[in-house]
Amino acid sequence: MSKRLLTLTVNEREEQHAVADNALLVDVLRDTLGLTGTKQGCDGGECGACTVLVDGQPQLACITLAASVEGRRVETIEHLSSSGRMSRLQRAFHEKLGTQCGFCTPGMVMAAEALLRRHPDPTEAQIRDALAGNLCRCTGYAKIVESVQAAAEAVQ
């Protein structure tokens, strides 16, 4: 497999790496950059755990070719906290128990982050719609909805 030099911005840092043409974004983030906060829970596009933001839009890193994000801006869960402190969404997921085992949480939080940037004061239907592609097996989602609502209220 031939390799290419991939240039992209990850969490506001410019990165240049030689990656295989068929490399997936999730593997570049986790294996090349050590950003293991992005999880993979399925064999491709089933569960949403790998959700990251590409130019602000939620995208599944496990079915995104790394080559397709050349020159683009990628944000992962590691980027949300500032100076190591939790963001409002992260704090809400922590305090409201929107996380149990925590495995779906990074993807869930990133999808919710994209929502709150678009709609700072979302309706419950908008929250459910935005997180429809993110599976959680622990919470039954009730506390995830509450967490996103609490984060939105914290900004208001």
Next chain:
Amino acid sequence: MTADRRDTSRLERAGVAVGRRTPLVDGVEKVTGRARYTADLALGPSLVGRILRSPVAHGIIRGIDTSAARALPGVRAVVTGADFAAPYGVIPIAQNEWPLARDKVRYRGEPLVAVAAVDDAAAEAALAAIVLDIEALPAYFTAADARAEGAVPLHERKPGNIERQVEQDFGDVDAGFAAADLVLERRTTYAEVAHGQIERNASIASYDPDTDRLTIHSVTQVPYYLHLTLAQVLGMDSSRIRVVKPFVGGGFGHRVEPLNFEMVTAALARAAGGQVRMQLTREDGFLTHRGRPATDIRLKLGLKQTGEITAVDCEIVQRGGAYGGYGLVTILYAGALLHALYRVGAVRYRGYRVYANLPPCGAMRGHGAVDARHAFESLLDEMAGQLGLDPFAVRRANLIEPPYRTLNDLQVNSYGLPACLDWAEKASGWHARRGKLPKGRGLGMACSHYVSGSAKPVHWSGEPHATINLRLDFDGAITILTGASDIGQGSNTLITQVVAEVLMLPMGRLRVVATDSALTPKDNGSYSSRVSFMVGNAALRAAEALKQVLVEAAARKLEVTPAEIDWLGEACGVAGTDRTLAFADVVEAALVDSGAITVKGVWSTPPETQGGKFRGAAVGSTAGFSYAAQVVEVSVDEDTGAVKVEKVWVAHDCGFAINPLAVEGQVQGAVWMGMGQAMCEETQYHEGLSLRPNFLDYRIPTIVESPPIEVHLVESLDPLGPFGAKEASEGALHGFPPALANAICDALGIRLAELPLTPDRLFEAIQARRREDKLKARRAAAPATTPTPIEAK
């Protein structure tokens, strides 16, 4: 949750740490992405492990040629079943599985050969170069086919492919039916379901041939079982093995048993003399399975006009898959928890656990008792209707008064079911709304219960059920050392709260080090909802032991007797004076002559809670049962058969909520998992080939169709539980499927004899009823004469 805000008595019960809504002590790591799960661990260069699986559902292994694979560049190890010293199985008396199949394969997808290579490509090339010679045998994919006369047995000494047959009789069943005013019998069929924890399976094993030491990091719920099993299958001394459980992305029973890939990873590391990383796919997870078995239930109940249950007669057949696993426990649980929720007159139970050529089933949240609960609560509802009794009334006619010994010798010391019923009835507006809802809407209810840990452990070694160490050193930090597995349920948080409560210290002074066999005491692990009750009790006793050491030190320093010391948490005082000693000084005093302090707390179930003397009596026995009652409101679209759950009201008797926030989350998660099984989840196979080994075809509910779940906590204060606490993670699951079925029946008047209640099944039933109604109408309209034959044109 309603309990915190409205119930003032609960606030009075809350302490400085327990009884308070407490975010997870490891929650910050989870929400920031810093939590490291097995696949995230940076442990240095590794080989890649891969497994070749059987393409045949049942066959004799004539040969496995690995010579070409071994000769390929980059291949460092190839192992087969011949590389293992012994078979394994979670139940010591039922060990018939090899980490890689030997002699025979018994299901499609069974691991056969494994390789370790320098990278993915080399590993894949090696798998492709392996030549298999398997002579196919007849294969059986239903319990009935496997039991049929002349079927080839999957295992030796198991004629008829019956793994375990259970016969239990309590009281005079025939007399019970004779005394009943109504006797009804129903048959129901249940689909097989899977755990679906979001983290995929992974293990990293490293072996040092010079020191003969093995370390494994893995996704297990019970590191102790894995440890014992590795020693057994690898033929290694257990002292040379270290098992570490990092963060785990859910379990739900999938990871209670030691799993084949964990042993295979270790064997590869040993064969290669290095480190091997095994990352399984989601599909592999469905093949490893260990979920809830496909089940057929025949249930007959006798009821008096008052609603009293005079007799229970039940036969349950479980299609267990290819190996024993937890099977014999599952079939025993189904019988043990069928009726022990209520006071009943007499019980006859027949259980059959059957082998079939499919991935092995095992323990799944609500182990063994979920399908039986659906059958029981559905039939109770139907019979209540025929007797003109309200569903709540029929349950109330059969309540227990603790302390009570059930017919099958289970001890009930606390019983919050009456309070659960009261709340669910009131909160749902049951009497005001039931029967008055618009067309297509309905309300249904059901009750359930579950154990707070199995009273007899699988390995009956005589050791305590739970052990906690507390370590205190010069820095004044207290380290909690526990083998209990936090798999997301919040056990690390609960243990911290318990210790903080006894010592009246801020939780920030405490830290948890968990599940590393090199550091932490053995624990029986996270299964059967045992941790709150058993490990909570051990933590309570460990904290009391540390407090005693510190009180004595303070007394020495202050030159008074220990009885005169007032424990104030961050300080000690002398009773009746204003003399105090700060915590740091108390610690300093305690370390004089002793150095770093380690104390221990242990707990075991009292003998009277360990069940009766009959065969299989231990299964179902527990030191404390949780109870739950729930009401489900549905709306059904009669044109599509689609069901929407509008709302769930669930009351759960957790004894005492050490962490009300976590208990609420557990109850919601349990109810919701019951919803998945009841509405959409179902594995499917074609000739043994899994057709739904992914989350697109195996549908678990998304956030879109998940309802609000209002939780009320009933605190019956169990006499043996820590601060009165009992389990909170499983008991509410069992009630959802029957409450849903009862609600759909209320809405449509249709009761299906199977789960899940998918739209296509419901639609078919609705259509069948329409046809029947039309036929009836036509018959009623037609004159009552002999129909004249239609003449041919």
